[in-house]
Every structure is written in C-alpha cells, then in structure tokens.
Amino acid sequence: MCRTKMAVDAADPNITRRRSSRRTQTTTPETPTRSSSKSETRLHPSTSNVTSSSYSYGGGTSSSYRLGSSIATAEASVSSRTSLSSLRNSLPENTHIYDFSEIRSATNNFLAKRFSSSSSSPSWRCSLRGKEVVVFQRKFRRSIQESELREKLSVIYRSHHMSIIKLLGASISGDYIYLAYDFMPGGNLADCLRNKRNPEFTVLSTWMSRMQIATDLSSGLDYIHNNAGLKINLVHKYVKSSSVIVTEPSFNAKICHFGTAELCGETVVEPKIVKDDKRSGEIQEVVSPESSPPTNLTRSNSRALQFEGIKGYMAPEFRGLATQKSDIYAFGVVILELLSGEEPVKYKFDKEKGNHVKTSIVDTAKFAVEGDGGDESEVEWRLRRWVDRRLKDSFPVTVVEKLTRIALDCVDEDPNKRPNMSRVAGKISKLYLDSRKWADTIQVPTDFTSSFAPR
Structure with missing residues (x-):
C-alpha cells in the first residue's frame, strides 16, 4: 500500500533525524553528540545554523516541522492562542509535543479502527515514532493559559510510577487535545x-x-x-x-488516564448546583468563557450530553x-x-x-x-x-x-x-x-x- 511522504515521515521520523544530524554536524562542530543507547536519551538542540522552523526534542526522537504547510493546517490554540511551537520551546527537552500531522498519519486521518477503552472519548491504538501508543481525543472544558498547561504537562510527563500508565506526549488542534499514552497489554x-x-x-x-x-x-x-x-x-x-x-x-x-x-x-471549574428537576436526565457541564461567571451545571434529557461522572x-x-x-x-x-x-x-x-x-x-x-x-x-x-x-x-x-x-x-x-x-x-x-x-x-x-x- 502506497504511503504519502507525510505518512512516511510520521511513521519513521528517525530517517529525517539522521539526515538533518549529518548536515548539522558538518556545519556546526559544536553540536552535541547523541548517545546510541536504547534507553530514552536527550538530544540537546543546537543553537547555530538552525532555522526557526526546526525543533529537536528528546525521548530518542527529533523531527522537523515546516511552519508553512503542516502547522498551518493544525494551529493549536486554547483560548489564549497558544501555539504548538511556543509550547514546545517552553517545555523540557524530552517532553513530546507531537505535530498534529503525526497524529493524523498514525491514525490514518482518524479513520483507523477505534480502540476499545473505558473512556467515552474517541481513542486509537497506533504507532508513534516506533512506540505503540493509545491516542485519546479530549475536548478542553475551559480556557487554559499557556503557563498553566506548560507546567502541568511538564510535571505529568516526568512522573514515573510502576502503577501508572505513562503519558508520552500530546498534540493540540483547535479546541481538542490529543493525549498519547503508553499501550499496556492486559x-x-x-x-x-x-x-x-x-x-x-x-x-x-x-x-x-x-x-x-x-x-x-x-x-x-x-x-x-x-x-x-x-x-x-x-x-x-x-x-x-x-x-x-x-x-x-x-x-x-496500572491506573489509566493520569493527567487527563x-x-x-x-479540575478547576467552579460549579453551581441547579435546582433538581424530576424530568431531567444526565447532568451536563456547560463550559463558559473565561470572562463569564463561574461554570454552571444544567440538566439535559439528551443521552449524547452526559456528564463525566x-x-x-x-x-x-x-x-x-x-x-x-x-x-x-x-x-x-x-x-x-x-x-x-x-x-x-x-x-x-x-x-x-x-x-x-x-x-x-x-x-x-x-x-x-x-x-x-x-x-x-x-x-x-x-x-x-x-x-x-x-x-x-x-x-x-x-x-x-x-x-x-x-x-x-x-x-x-x-x-x-x-x-x-x-x-x-x-x-x-x-x-x-x-x-x-x-x-x-x-x-x-x-x-x-x-x-x-x-x-
């Protein structure tokens, strides 16, 4: 089955990394070398002869994104207009901020078979940068500032416990965040x-x-x-x-969905209790803009609008x-x-x-x-x-x-x-x-x- 260039790059970003590494080493001898260990490594970005459209980060992988084509189609904004590039630059070196094109390619443009999980959100089991993962699509429930999102993602990524399934990275597109968790058989x-x-x-x-x-x-x-x-x-x-x-x-x-x-x-929304209505169905959370009063809870008879309790x-x-x-x-x-x-x-x-x-x-x-x-x-x-x-x-x-x-x-x-x-x-x-x-x-x-x- 033929694959597009974008699909090939997303499936095997190591090819791009090797080629770009050789070009960088020939022009900038100060570039740090990368360990050949199979364990997770850190790749420190070079500061010379690197354009603003190329980003390197750890986890044993690096990738190059063209701001003119791929990121333009999937600009990330959370209400504060946070971009993927600015968020990626502000996080630790080994934090994975996937380009949205990688998520689309790994999930066959979201047409791949859905993964059966306990979450009500859409999820796909796929391969990202040679690692088997489960990608969950979640909608932002409120406006989040870049500094808050950066701090939480950084700490959650660095968290390690044998009883918690690890969050490997995330990608943002519009009002949605895509969370990639390590796949755990069982x-x-x-x-x-x-x-x-x-x-x-x-x-x-x-x-x-x-x-x-x-x-x-x-x-x-x-x-x-x-x-x-x-x-x-x-x-x-x-x-x-x-x-x-x-x-x-x-x-x-092992506990799933840590950090979701x-x-x-x-977890910061301030709800208000609405008067009970015997005719009502499930509780629905209504998300209001940051400038609006605290979030309210209303009732809905629609099964499609279920509250996540x-x-x-x-x-x-x-x-x-x-x-x-x-x-x-x-x-x-x-x-x-x-x-x-x-x-x-x-x-x-x-x-x-x-x-x-x-x-x-x-x-x-x-x-x-x-x-x-x-x-x-x-x-x-x-x-x-x-x-x-x-x-x-x-x-x-x-x-x-x-x-x-x-x-x-x-x-x-x-x-x-x-x-x-x-x-x-x-x-x-x-x-x-x-x-x-x-x-x-x-x-x-x-x-x-x-x-x-x-x-």
Whole structure:
C-alpha cells in the first residue's frame, strides 16, 4: 500500500533525524553528540545554523516541522492562542509535543479502527515514532493559559510510577487535545472481575492476586495525590474499575488516564448546583468563557450530553468539580468491588413490589461488617457470605474485615472524614504483608497461571 511522504515521515521520523544530524554536524562542530543507547536519551538542540522552523526534542526522537504547510493546517490554540511551537520551546527537552500531522498519519486521518477503552472519548491504538501508543481525543472544558498547561504537562510527563500508565506526549488542534499514552497489554479490572461470557470464572481467583491489585492501586493514587511534584493538588477524576489495567502474567494493576483531567481543564471549574428537576436526565457541564461567571451545571434529557461522572463512583458531594476526596471515594468503591466481585450499583426486580430495587455495594458492605450487631463469629459469617464466592472461602478473615473497614472509611458521606491516600496506602501495604504471612503459613500457591486468552 502506497504511503504519502507525510505518512512516511510520521511513521519513521528517525530517517529525517539522521539526515538533518549529518548536515548539522558538518556545519556546526559544536553540536552535541547523541548517545546510541536504547534507553530514552536527550538530544540537546543546537543553537547555530538552525532555522526557526526546526525543533529537536528528546525521548530518542527529533523531527522537523515546516511552519508553512503542516502547522498551518493544525494551529493549536486554547483560548489564549497558544501555539504548538511556543509550547514546545517552553517545555523540557524530552517532553513530546507531537505535530498534529503525526497524529493524523498514525491514525490514518482518524479513520483507523477505534480502540476499545473505558473512556467515552474517541481513542486509537497506533504507532508513534516506533512506540505503540493509545491516542485519546479530549475536548478542553475551559480556557487554559499557556503557563498553566506548560507546567502541568511538564510535571505529568516526568512522573514515573510502576502503577501508572505513562503519558508520552500530546498534540493540540483547535479546541481538542490529543493525549498519547503508553499501550499496556492486559484486561481492565471490571472485565477481570465480571466475565460476561463466563460469570463463574475470574483470573483473580486467589486472595493474594486481589491484595496485589489493592496495594498497586493505593500506592499509585497516593503518588498522584501527594508525590507527583506539582505545587497544586493533582486529581485523577476517573478512578473506576474499568480504568485499571491488570497486566499479565504478574497481575499488577496500572491506573489509566493520569493527567487527563488536569490537561483538559476539568479540575478547576467552579460549579453551581441547579435546582433538581424530576424530568431531567444526565447532568451536563456547560463550559463558559473565561470572562463569564463561574461554570454552571444544567440538566439535559439528551443521552449524547452526559456528564463525566460515573454512576456508582460519584461521591455524594460531587457536583462536577473533582477533588482528591472524590478520588478517595471512588477508590473505596473499587476496593469493595475487588472484595465482593460485584458491580457498584445493581437493580434487582422485587416480585412483591413489582418494580426494580437499587442495591449499592456500599450498603451491602456496611451490612456485612456492621449488620445487626452480633459477636465476631456473626461478623465473620456475614463477611464470608459477602466476599466473592470464587475465592472459595480461602482468605484471611481478619485482613478482609480490616480492608473492608478501610474501604468504608473512604466512602464516608462526609468528605472531611475520609482518610488521606498516604494513610490508606500505608494501611493496605501492612495488610498485604499480613496476607503474605497467611499465605506462607497455609502454603497457598502464589504463582499465577491463569490467562486472559479465550478458553
């Protein structure tokens, strides 16, 4: 299949880099040399004999963009008229600001098959500069100044944690930002817990596999909230079981979409609660210009205009403004899913009343731990009935009770009573060690041999 020159350049920018490097070295001996290591390298831009239409940046890649043709067709502006070139120049050397033509070429002008993900936004799995990525298209929800966008993108790119899927770079075109994340093979946690084809089967069939995921999630979210390095409070906003990738074969958990809410302007909007309307449908966030009053929340019956809060994971106080406390609430729901294997919210048909009754995983967990009182044996009996039966009753009950209580603390209706993620991560790490001792004592096999492959 024939490809255009633009497609070839985007698919293999290294060719352009080699040719331009030879020309530069012959005219400017001061140009720094590039390491041949396979790991990520930094390529310092030369300051001599380089025109304003050529940019070099790290990550093991560099590219040359012609301002007259390609950038002119995809000028990036966020309300402050931020251009790709000025944003690229102001970021660290190894931050990837992709030219929009690269995104178009990699996605076959956005005609490639859509990637199935937990996000409601369009996404494509493709190759950018020889690396397999998933590109998400997101719309800016508010005006963002260049300095704010530059600071957030720089810090998010430099963030490294084994439980977080890395953001590799971004591209801006008009009102949209295209975020390229590292592709991570595996299945999302929701599918691992609830196999639609075979509900009685789960790859997470051992207690240690679930404790491993709980530990990974808590440490990853703690890193986002407290250790990412930005001077503001970073928020994830999209914590849910379908936004967690379970890798194979080690069954470690990795959090998706880190940085999406920050870069799209979804964490600083000041919402106003609109009077409830029984006829209304989903909540819709209306984005107003920077000079306008604070953003309002209105109601809409249109299914196409859904607010990006997830049913079952939204904290009671959530009105569109994501906070660390709302993240902690959603995290608590995910832990309860991990323990019970059930969905956050279910509707069961009541034959006596003749209608469907809503059942919340939070309510069932509270009953399992508290119930109608009783001694320890009764609490243990209720917990064994509530915990996922596919674990085959093989788990340390004391650890399960403590983990359930931690999750219930996270979903407290009062956000001020919810614990900090640092405290939660520390407690879960201790429970992981207790679970390891329990597994060693009863000699439970901890090597995982399950597979995501179809049976």
